[in-house]
Amino acid sequence: MVKKIYKLLLERYGYQDWWPVHEGNDKFLEVSIGAILTQNTNWRNVEKAIRNLLEENLLDWEALSKVEEKKLKECIKPAGFYNQKAKTIKGFVRTIKDIDRDRITRKLLLSIKGIGNETADSILLYGLEKPFFVIDSYTKRLFYRLGMINQKNIKYEELQNFIIKRIERDVEVYKQYHALIVEHSKIHCRKKPNCINCPLERYCTKML
Ligand code: SF4
Structure with a gap:
């Protein structure tokens, strides 16, 4: 059934070009900063914050490690919760900047204040192409509505394990499946669902 849902979503919405990164940028860095900024806000606000960082030449490891927190906060203000997010970005850059990418683990990311399961898995999957399935509130809501889980507030790892046991362990499938759930949740399976013609x-x- 988990595979069937994936197939139906893919048939309906097609290939999802995720995660959008500006040409010439360090994909890992931009995905990571985007994953932190997107906490509790929508992507449009993240784009504004990313644009500000680009205009100030701050989407760069050295620049981010040197920039004053005050300046960083000004740039990322459109994404909201900017005090906390500026601290998280600083902590992320401090911890990760000089580490070999092969040595970046989920445990290490989770040790950074402000980075939780969803952000860590987004960074690992979309930034480092590692097979970690991302769970978000859309995923929980969809699987609950489909009757595949019986509580809306299922634990992150529980739903993650439920899904990964039922699909092939493949980075591209994980990336597509998560992106398709987001697309479906924006078009049909919204807070107040629009079920007419739902795939x-x-x-x-x-x-x-
Ligand atoms: S949009 Fe409606 S029919 Fe489709 S998955 Fe959501 S609740 Fe179910």
Whole structure:
């Protein structure tokens, strides 16, 4: 069933070009900063903050390690929670900047204040191409509505294990599946779902 849902979403929405990175930039750095900035906000606000960082030539390891926190806060203000996010970015750069990328683990990322499961897995999957499936509130809501899990507030690792046991362990599949869930949750499976013409309608237990 988990595979079937993936197939149906892919058929409906097609290949998702994630994660968007500006040409010539360090993909790992830009994905990581984007993953931190996107906490509790939408992507449009993240884009504004990223644009500010680019204009100030701050999307760079050295520049980010040297920039004053005050300046960093000004740039990332559009993404909200900028005091906390500036500290997280500083902590991330301090911890990761000089480490060989092969040695960056989930445990290391989670040791940085402000980085939780979803942010760590997004960095590992989209920034480092490592097979970590990203769970977010859209994923929980969708699988709950489909009747595949019986509590909305299922633990992160529990849902992650449930999904990865049922699909092939493949970075591209993990990337696509997560991006497709986000797309589906914006178009159909919103907070107040728009079930008409939903590609998963046949399998859904909470269809309106
Ligand atoms: S039928 Fe409705 S509730 Fe079910 S997955 Fe589709 S949009 Fe969501």
